[in-house]
Amino acid sequence: MDIEQFRKAGYDAIDRICAYHYSLREKPVVAQVKPGYLRDLIPNSAPQKGHEWASIIDDYQRDILPGLTHWHHPSFFAYFPTANTFEGVLGDLLSSSTSNPGFNWFASPACTELEAVVMDWAAKMFGLHRAFWNVNEVGGGVIQTTASDSALTAIVAARTRYISDHSGTALESLVIYVTTQTHSFGKKAGMILGLRVRALDVDATVTTDNTGLTGEVLRAAVKEDHARGLHPFVLIATVGTTSTGAIDQVGEIGAIIEESFPSIWLHVDAAWAGVTLACPEYREFAQLPGINEHADSVCINFHKWGLTNFDASSLWVRERRRLIDALDVTPEYLRTKEGDAGNVTDYRNWHLSLGRRFRSLKLWFVLRSFGVEGFQANIRKCISLNNSFVERVRACPIFELVTPPAFALTVFRLLPEPAGNTDELESVNSLNRAFYSDLQSRPDLALTQTSLGGVFCVRFAVGSTRTEQRDIDNAWKIIKEAGENVLLKMGLLSLNRMQYT
Amino acid sequence: MDIEQFRKAGYDAIDRICAYHYSLREKPVVAQVKPGYLRDLIPNSAPQKGHEWASIIDDYQRDILPGLTHWHHPSFFAYFPTANTFEGVLGDLLSSSTSNPGFNWFASPACTELEAVVMDWAAKMFGLHRAFWNVNEVGGGVIQTTASDSALTAIVAARTRYISDHSGTALESLVIYVTTQTHSFGKKAGMILGLRVRALDVDATVTTDNTGLTGEVLRAAVKEDHARGLHPFVLIATVGTTSTGAIDQVGEIGAIIEESFPSIWLHVDAAWAGVTLACPEYREFAQLPGINEHADSVCINFHKWGLTNFDASSLWVRERRRLIDALDVTPEYLRTKEGDAGNVTDYRNWHLSLGRRFRSLKLWFVLRSFGVEGFQANIRKCISLNNSFVERVRACPIFELVTPPAFALTVFRLLPEPAGNTDELESVNSLNRAFYSDLQSRPDLALTQTSLGGVFCVRFAVGSTRTEQRDIDNAWKIIKEAGENVLLKMGLLSLNRMQYT
Structure with a gap:
């Protein structure tokens, strides 16, 4: 690829990144692929002669992108966030160009x-x-x-x-x-x-x-x-x-x-x-x-x-x-x-x-472009969004916070309703495993699990820069329904107790 | 930075990278800056409020780029090469965008x-x-x-x-x-x-x-x-x-x-x-x-x-x-x-x-775009360029190869002329240190040193994709003149012996 071909491919890559970010909210959060999906799509050895860039980048779009879990999706609440800003991307790009x-x-x-x-x-x-x-x-x-x-x-x-x-x-x-x-x-x-x-x-x-x-x-x-x-x-x-x-x-x-x-x-x-x-x-x-x-x-x-x-x-x-x-x-x-x-x-x-x-180049870009105030604003926004989730959990009798909310992280679990059985650790754990398994199989939300002194819990971490209040509201709706369904299926929630919603 | 601002900044970054690669041959290979140069150019704490992107990227161009040693300069022969292809840059860019x-x-x-x-x-x-x-x-x-x-x-x-x-x-x-x-x-x-x-x-x-x-x-x-x-x-x-x-x-x-x-x-x-x-x-x-x-x-x-x-x-x-x-x-x-x-x-x-x-994304891009044949061609080109340098060293009485040429690497040293004194290890070493020091202070060439069982040597490694025969010829000219000058200065080369050039 010569310099002018790069200019063309570079503009195109920038456009594809823009399109990716515009469409993020409409994508499944979690990749909907099965183990081994890519082996069936890609030849098993490198080509002898080089391919045209246009075909390579189209294959990227068709075969690779759908296999990514979108950590910057507004409904990604799994693990801890991983950062993604355009300033960071530009820092990586320039750093790579003079590698x-x-x-x-x-x-x-x-x-x-x-x-x-x-x-x-x-x-x-x-x-x-x-x-x-x-x-x-x-x-x-x-x-x-x-x-x-x-x-x-x-x-x-x-x-x-x-x-x-x-x-x-x-x-x-x-x-x-x-x-x-x-x-x-x-x-x-x-x-x-x-x-x-x-x-x-x-x-x-x-x-x-x-x-x-x-x-x-x-x-x-x-x-x-x-x-x-x-x-x-x-x-x-x-x-x-x-x-x-x-x-x-x-x-x-x-x-x-x-x-x-x-x-x-x-x-x-x-x-x-x-x-x-x-x-x-x-x-x-x-x-x-x-x-x-x-x-x-x-x-x-x-x-x-x-x-x-x-x-x-x-x-x-x-x-x-x-x-x-x-x-x-x-x-x-x-x-x-x-x-x-x-x-x-x-x-x-x-x-x-x-x-x-x-790597300092991207950090310099970020600190200059956001300034200390912009950096602080992002932290405060995420904590505030998490607090709004915490309030829902606190107000809902079928869930409990397992630990006090920590910054932008909520650790919670599902409880039988009425809550009399919570001492039976293993039965509550199985309930929560079923609940989490339902959540994990969904394409529209990502969460992760943890275990605390034997207590199985679900983690909800806010951190994508694209997450807004409506995404918290939507996540809560999904989570509450999933919890209710599991309780109903197990006969641990009577329909007439669902008035609190 | 929102998506449309990124599109603009992204296009601009691509253009700057193109300009960088067009101008590479005209730049000094080695950064012409003194230790601490950047502390005088950059404030000592992050700005409270964010800056406009235009000012950030201009500062990059003005303050950072001149402080880089250009590993992809056609006259970079130091260390071992580090790779830089546009396919690799695009792989890094896309990988970063979905980080x-x-x-x-x-x-x-x-x-x-x-x-x-x-x-x-x-x-x-x-x-x-x-x-x-x-x-x-x-x-x-x-x-x-x-x-x-x-x-x-x-x-x-x-x-x-x-x-x-x-x-x-x-x-x-x-x-x-x-x-x-x-x-x-x-x-x-x-x-x-x-x-x-x-x-x-x-x-x-x-x-x-x-x-x-x-x-x-x-x-x-x-x-x-x-x-x-x-x-x-x-x-x-x-x-x-x-x-x-x-x-x-x-x-x-x-x-x-x-x-x-x-x-x-x-x-x-x-x-x-x-x-x-x-x-x-x-x-x-x-x-x-x-x-x-x-x-x-x-x-x-x-x-x-x-x-x-x-x-x-x-x-x-x-x-x-x-x-x-x-x-x-x-x-x-x-x-x-x-x-x-x-x-x-x-x-x-x-x-x-x-x-x-x-990281596999950039490797996939490279192997597809070059193909096995393109990958091989780059290896063979570098070895062939190095061989042309080796021939010059072999034919010139004021230099010797310290080891046989290895792939695209030449290890050589300067010798007194006539060569009778080569047994005096320390004096030949000082000669070579002076020679290397002259070369190291030049902006138009980068080489590195090594030591083999006490023998001080100079390394010449070919690997930039931009290096051509004319760059080898130019490097040889610089190296030979530097060697002659050191010998002349030390009275180890008489002018009338310079006929072989």
């Missing part, structure tokens, strides 16, 4: 320099202490691929610090602390690194007040492990867990670590909820004081609820040298005069891989 | 299904044995971010297999085998995982015939380590090392592993040179028989010399269950009915993170 692996300052100075600047913009927008700013050259921020990467990187830095301070410690005696509500990347990091993982039990507290890990649970666990000759060296605390949006008490936990167990690295995973720190009214609730005082590292994903297309996971550390100590390898072919002089940041030493995409 | 994290089949079926299909296309194009094809459901291929990720993933799978087969083995006794020529990700993987790394010495062989690791070096090392109570469990062999394009003898090594040390996992890193397997005439040289017979995993980066924009690192494994055993964590909120039924691939269990971009 380079940006590992060193020298490899493309603008990539490194823009990342250092916009990570400071973001740190300030979130109220992070200046200890985390790049400009101070002690701590700093870096864009990682995912929250899994950010956590894994932090754990590696923590282990390197621990082993360096306690040489001779057997790897087998090290323990990564997570909680029963930490994202699965905690356990996965243990598998990757071959290290023990201990999940501190917070199920009980989660199901009552959605408060996560407290200081006392931590203190008891550390004492127990020390007595067994084990060495907890890192704790992943979460602000806004995946299941329920629960919040570990970072200030309380951090104070205990600082006072009693200073060799434990405190990583705060605020991948989803961290963006609420842009709004002053959520800073205390979202643990900003604790993060600023105690965290060794903190992760906030712009690519979830932060308007910036996947991937853009931001990681801040209090001491950049901990990353560099853990990850710097400089063979001759990667040496540069600027790197040797030590007056530039070489981001390859701040993450696990070598090559990296120019 | 989703594609971790499960359910999360977006087309992402998983297209990846499974195009990885089979690629496997067939490279002549990989059907054991590596997804369609057979035993082995399979997956797109990773970088060759570092691919190797790290393979090492984690290897360690998990080893520990599972030899339970109770202390992590401290495990050893990752690389060679002195393996990419630095080998050492970095050891740092990340907290494991020993042993670099088998191949410097001596590299400097003579550019053959890398041989079977006998491996056998001696394993015996030595076993005697010391250590357990090598993985070997990273390279086809086309970063320094010199050297080739470890995969068939010979693999036979020894299979016969004598079957618990060692053989990972073949062919990140750069693996794409030559698309051309039948390079398959034997690039170790295809050995890979097919013995490798547990093999990595080939499409984003280097494979026409597909960064990132697109392909990893094939002989047994997919080894990845899944090492990496599968399935919490309740990631369960799906298709995943539970076991009739779909959930790629999150094939890599270290959870979320992943829809």
Whole structure:
């Protein structure tokens, strides 16, 4: 494809994207395809001679698009949102057009320099202490691929610090602390690194007040492990867990670590909820004081609820040298005069891989185009929409909130009506599995499930920029009818009790 | 930005990309900026209110573009190439426009299904044995971010297999085998995982015939380590090392592993040179028989010399269950009915993170648009251009090839003329450092350095799709003049000896 062919194909692609977004509301949210659908549509080997672009892009439209689940559909309430803005798309487009692996300052100075600047913009927008700013050259921020990467990187830095301070410690005696509500990347990091993982039990507290890990649970666990000759060296605390949006008490936990167990690295995973720190009214609730005082590292994903297309996971550390100590390898072919002089940041030493995409460009576009106020407005809009859903759940006797609403996430379940049987956990769970299964088979709504201390629940997360009040109203209508139908089918709802609707 | 504003901004971005590519040849290859240049141009915090798109994109043009090193400039010969094709850009654009994290089949079926299909296309194009094809459901291929990720993933799978087969083995006794020529990700993987790394010495062989690791070096090392109570469990062999394009003898090594040390996992890193397997005439040289017979995993980066924009690192494994055993964590909120039924691939269990971009789309676009013949033509063109450079070096008495030419890479150095002093390693090294330093300060050419058993060398790698014979001719002119000037300045070249030019 030459430059003029690209111009034509590029305009056409832009038009197709516009058409996609115009038609989004009319599409099924969830792809209506069966496993293996594509093998029947595509030849089983690459063509010998190249095809015309027109036929390729038509095949994309016909065969690929219908196989996508539309995460930006206004009725997508599953998992957590993944961001999609036109500013983000344009950032990806321009970054791709000059593609380079940006590992060193020298490899493309603008990539490194823009990342250092916009990570400071973001740190300030979130109220992070200046200890985390790049400009101070002690701590700093870096864009990682995912929250899994950010956590894994932090754990590696923590282990390197621990082993360096306690040489001779057997790897087998090290323990990564997570909680029963930490994202699965905690356990996965243990598998990757071959290290023990201990999940501190917070199920009980989660199901009552959605408060996560407290200081006392931590203190008891550390004492127990020390007595067994084990060495907890890192704790992943979460602000806004995946299941329920629960919040570990970072200030309380951090104070205990600082006072009693200073060799434990405190990583705060605020991948989803961290963006609420842009709004002053959520800073205390979202643990900003604790993060600023105690965290060794903190992760906030712009690519979830932060308007910036996947991937853009931001990681801040209090001491950049901990990353560099853990990850710097400089063979001759990667040496540069600027790197040797030590007056530039070489981001390859701040993450696990070598090559990296120019991701700060899309973040810069987003922050400039939305401004802090536009960024805040999106957070507040989603929380307000979720609150309107919460009110419906609260007012309806066949549902209950399993945990208090958390930012833009509702965790709820269906109850038999009358509610006398709710103690029979397994029967209520089967009821909810049937309810969820009905919802999952629908094309016009996407939700996901979770389990809390054995209680099967349904999650409703608001986050698409296209979601409006009418979409919440429509979702509620679908959900309530599905709930009623399941109860009716099981003889747990008499028709004359449906007056409340 | 609404949909119509995006259409306008999108067209404009496409036009800017066209203008960029038209003007590439006139730009300096290497960014002419000083460390910190951008801090002076950009405010130190995000704007409170959003900016107009027109001002943002103008700032991009004015402040960011000049800070990029142009990896697709026809005179970029540094590192290894990174791919850039319009088909790749369009793939990134469309993937970004429907952004989703594609971790499960359910999360977006087309992402998983297209990846499974195009990885089979690629496997067939490279002549990989059907054991590596997804369609057979035993082995399979997956797109990773970088060759570092691919190797790290393979090492984690290897360690998990080893520990599972030899339970109770202390992590401290495990050893990752690389060679002195393996990419630095080998050492970095050891740092990340907290494991020993042993670099088998191949410097001596590299400097003579550019053959890398041989079977006998491996056998001696394993015996030595076993005697010391250590357990090598993985070997990273390279086809086309970063320094010199050297080739470890995969068939010979693999036979020894299979016969004598079957618990060692053989990972073949062919990140750069693996794409030559698309051309039948390079398959034997690039170790295809050995890979097919013995490798547990093999990595080939499409984003280097494979026409597909960064990132697109392909990893094939002989047994997919080894990845899944090492990496599968399935919490309740990631369960799906298709995943539970076991009739779909959930790629999150094939890599270290959870979320992943829809990267197979650009690879599909590239393979369809170029076809196998177009893909081969690009490889052959680059090798042929490099050969024309090699001929100049060979014919010129002030230069020598340090290693035989490898695919599209030349490793050479400047020699005093007459050449009598070449035994004085340090003086020849300083000469070459001065020579390289002159070249590095030029805006019209990019090259990188390396060191081979103490010998300082300059690398010349051909790979930009825009490089033509006239660019090789021009590069040679610059390099020869720079070499002559250094020799003249140091009194090592008399003017009357310059007749050979």
